[in-house]
């Protein structure tokens with residue numbers, strides 16, 4: 001009698017504890033549900049958050065500067081992207097990037113996109129890129145992002161044309177290197193906006209490719 005009473009008592013206690021845990025969980029669950037709209041309005045999850053600064057920069061650019069962000073491709077898997085004044089000019093989602101070199105030309109005073117092109121530097125015709133670079137007019141900014149392999153079809157003429165836009169590393173660009181660059185035709189010195197990583201088995205982040213590169217900043221608007 002006493003033993004079964006004890007069992008019944010502990011069964012009752014167990015049921016009470018279970019009920020208490022259930023109620024506690026469900027009440028905190030319902031509290032979360034009620035709080036959701038406020039939480040959404042206050043601090044939205046990243047995919048819903050509106051970027052505070054153009055191109056998602058950590059600091060806003062001063063007046064008369066353009067905000068930009070250039071990302072190279074990741075290995076041969078994720079394509080590169082370019083943002084300029086909050087406009088995504090080239091990206092995998094826009095479906096206008098490709099293996100090799102991806103280049104956008106914007107008007108240096110208005111920021112309007114003038115031309116863009118993707119040049120296969122692994123098996124494409126380098127003459128196409130030569131022609132594109134020769135035709136770049138005065139007063140523009142040139143944004144460049146590599147993807148997979150920017151180097152195989154590289155030649156001296158193309159290296160020279162990129163150097164004239166202010167690049168330091170174009171002379172060195174080779175098979176599967178990572179490269180991001182912003183230059184201009186009428187620069188007096190080398191561009192401060194450039195990053196480069198050599199493809200090297202010792203330092204590669206991915207098997208066969210170096211890490212992707214990100215370049216962001218504020219570039220002065222050309223005022224005439």
Ligand SMILES: *[C@@H]1O[C@H](CO)[C@@H](O)[C@H](O)[C@H]1NC(C)=O
Nearest residue numbers: 107108109110137138139140
């Ligand atoms: C850039 O825009 C300015 C102002 O509209 C214009 O005068 C200039 O010709 C443009 N430059 C190029 C290269 O399109």
